[in-house]
Amino acid sequence: MTPNVVPQPSFPDQRSLDHRSPARSGATRPKAILSPIRQRDVNGTPKVWLKNISLSYRVDNGTRLLALDNINLKVKPGEFLCIVGPSGCGKSTLLHLIAGLHQPSSGSLLVDDHKVGAPGTDRILIFQELGLFPWLKVGENVEFGMKMKGLSKAEREERVQYYLRLVHLSQFKDSYTHQLSGGMRQRVALARALATEPDVLLMDEPFAALDAQTRDLLHDELERIWAETGRTVIFVTHNVREAVRLGDRVAVLTFRPGRLKREYSVDLPRPRHLEDVTVAKSAREILDDLREEINKSLEEQYGLEAAR
Amino acid sequence: MKRLGKHAIFYAALLGSWSLLAALKIWPPYLFPTPKGVMEALYAGFQDHSFWIAIVVSMRRVVIGYAISVVAGTVLGLGVASNEFLEETMGGLLVSLQSLPSICWWPLALLWFGLNQNAILFVVFMGSLLSVTMAMEDGRKQMPKIYAMAGRNLGAHGFRLFWYVLLPASLPFIVSGLKQGWAFAWRSLITAEMLYMSLGLGQVLMMGRELNDMSQVIAVMILIIAIGYVVDGLVFKTIERRLQHQWGLTSAT
Numbered sequence: 009m010t011p012n013v014v015p016q017p018s019f020p021d022q023r024s025l026d027h028r029s030p031a032r033s034g035a036t037r038p039k040a041i042l043s044p045i046r047q048r049d050v051n052g053t054p055k056v057w058l059k060n061i062s063l064s065y066r067v068d069n070g071t072r073l074l075a076l077d078n079i080n081l082k083v084k085p086g087e088f089l090c091i092v093g094p095s096g097c098g099k100s101t102l103l104h105l106i107a108g109l110h111q112p113s114s115g116s117l118l119v120d121d122h123k124v125g126a127p128g129t130d131r132i133l134i135f136q137e138l139g140l141f142p143w144l145k146v147g148e149n150v151e152f153g154m155k156m157k158g159l160s161k162a163e164r165e166e167r168v169q170y171y172l173r174l175v176h177l178s179q180f181k182d183s184y185t186h187q188l189s190g191g192m193r194q195r196v197a198l199a200r201a202l203a204t205e206p207d208v209l210l211m212d213e214p215f216a217a218l219d220a221q222t223r224d225l226l227h228d229e230l231e232r233i234w235a236e237t238g239r240t241v242i243f244v245t246h247n248v249r250e251a252v253r254l255g256d257r258v259a260v261l262t263f264r265p266g267r268l269k270r271e272y273s274v275d276l277p278r279p280r281h282l283e284d285v286t287v288a289k290s291a292r293e294i295l296d297d298l299r300e301e302i303n304k305s306l307e308e309q310y311g312l313e314a315a316r
Numbered sequence: 317m318k319r320l321g322k323h324a325i326f327y328a329a330l331l332g333s334w335s336l337l338a339a340l341k342i343w344p345p346y347l348f349p350t351p352k353g354v355m356e357a358l359y360a361g362f363q364d365h366s367f368w369i370a371i372v373v374s375m376r377r378v379v380i381g382y383a384i385s386v387v388a389g390t391v392l393g394l395g396v397a398s399n400e401f402l403e404e405t406m407g408g409l410l411v412s413l414q415s416l417p418s419i420c421w422w423p424l425a426l427l428w429f430g431l432n433q434n435a436i437l438f439v440v441f442m443g444s445l446l447s448v449t450m451a452m453e454d455g456r457k458q459m460p461k462i463y464a465m466a467g468r469n470l471g472a473h474g475f476r477l478f479w480y481v482l483l484p485a486s487l488p489f490i491v492s493g494l495k496q497g498w499a500f501a502w503r504s505l506i507t508a509e510m511l512y513m514s515l516g517l518g519q520v521l522m523m524g525r526e527l528n529d530m531s532q533v534i535a536v537m538i539l540i541i542a543i544g545y546v547v548d549g550l551v552f553k554t555i556e557r558r559l560q561h562q563w564g565l566t567s568a569t
Binding site: 104107109127128129132133135137139140141142143144152153155156157184185186187200204 | 485
């Protein structure tokens with residue numbers, strides 16, 4: 009067990025990705041947005057605190073299924089936390105819960121030490137299916153959360169421009185989402201989430217359906233944007249190597265019911281790459297730990313006597 | 317162009333055989349009018365403004381009645397879709413009520429509202445209410461849940477969630493129902509106007525009957541068809557095309 013998180017390495021300046029990010033040189037950051045919140049470990053208050061959270065729901069035949077079992081998890085401000093687990097372990101449910109879209113059956117969710125139970129624009133979830141609005145143009149999608157927040161038209165315009173540039177989609181402002189590729193849609197969802205300026209960004213297997221090249225590129229961009237904005241990120245994936253590549257910390261969930269099995273702090277320098285030997289090695293370690301849970305999930309799904 | 321040619325041939329043949337039949341004089345002209353007579357009746361009707369007035373009056377009635385039914389149908393449909401009890405009970409009633417021609421409400425409407433415009437509006441309202449209600453109910457159920465969740469996640473709730481997310485998200489599923497509702501509203505209106513003499517296209521049509529002027533009857537029939545066609549083509553086709561463009565449905569089909 010390694011419950012303590014190793015302090016963040018300072019990395020933004022070591023990056024070698026600048027040639028790909030016109031946002032650094034081109035975009036002028038509008039005032040009052042994106043002030044980097046690097047309040048890591050300021051007073052030790054967790055940004056998000058899951059306190060003895062359990063969640064069960066009724067399935068078709070009337071019995072109750074325990075999806076999450078007594079989860080205790082603290083996420084520090086500015087931390088990049090990855091949650092891994094086999095499919096069906098309740099990872100997505102956990103994110104929906106943090107987003108306020110589900111209520112826990114017991115336990116409580118604290119954000120900045122305040123109990124919350126409803127959706128709020130301080131925590132924005134990027135859904136696995138994205139949930140972009142097809143009746144709105146790309147720019148209008150990005151604008152949506154700000155409109156709901158009641159920002160002025162001028163302010164919204166400014167931010168739409170800024171965030172579209174941040175994800176390299178400025179020229180697609182007036183396109184409809186179905187006209188974009190999968191990777192581009194993914195970036196629209198990211199811009200839409202960032203534009204509401206959430207403290208916490210929740211990402212539910214966002215890159216699972218993408219090809220390897222696009223995914224690599226988006227890893228780089230996400231790392232860059234995270235570094236630039238200093239948001240807290242909680243990132244759910246079933247891909248351990250992706251988790252190690254991105255996270256400061258990796259939490260492993262068990263299969264049904266979802267319990268917190270173990271936490272690893274990832275103490276590798278950034279920027280990282282998926283192919284780094286160190287990343288592969290750490291991933292291997294976690295994967296061995298996860299194997300048992302994956303086998304349980306496979307047995308359940310396919311009735312196999314496991315791929316042992 | 318090819319399509320246009322086909323249409324031209326078809327309608328030329330239709331008009332030709334009509335003229336031919338009329339020219340044979342098997343039936344007297346007051347029973348079987350000539351195309352020329354109908355054209356003259358159309359011209360005369362517009363010339364003395366009686367058709368214009370009838371169109372304006374009828375359109376006003378149908379728009380008012382339809383608008384009320386869209387609002388009420390939306391509330392009713394969403395209510396039924398969101399409540400299990402209502403869905404199981406009222407859902408079935410709505411389906412069975414749909415087999416009732418709305419003109420059957422006419423006697424009740426007369427008693428409730430008196431012999432005036434409101435009685436007509438009521439029949440129009442009942443004509444399209446069920447289609448709209450069922451379209452809304454269907455649309456609400458078919459709409460992918462992800463949009464509602466995404467909307468709430470981005471800070472929309474209550475009326476704003478409905479107006480900015482739920483309504484546009486279900487529009488592709490309800491537009492055909494709205495269209496059907498319009499068609500029912502239009503038919504109900506004409507029927508009611510034929511029963512109750514007070515301006516409107518239905519009344520002009522019945523006037524042709526009183527005067528034994530079949531040219532006028534057919535002229536009004538053509539008007540009724542044309543208006544229905546124009547509204548369908550201008551309003552609903554435009555909405556559908558826009559939706560298909562936005563949602564990217566054209567490339568998929």
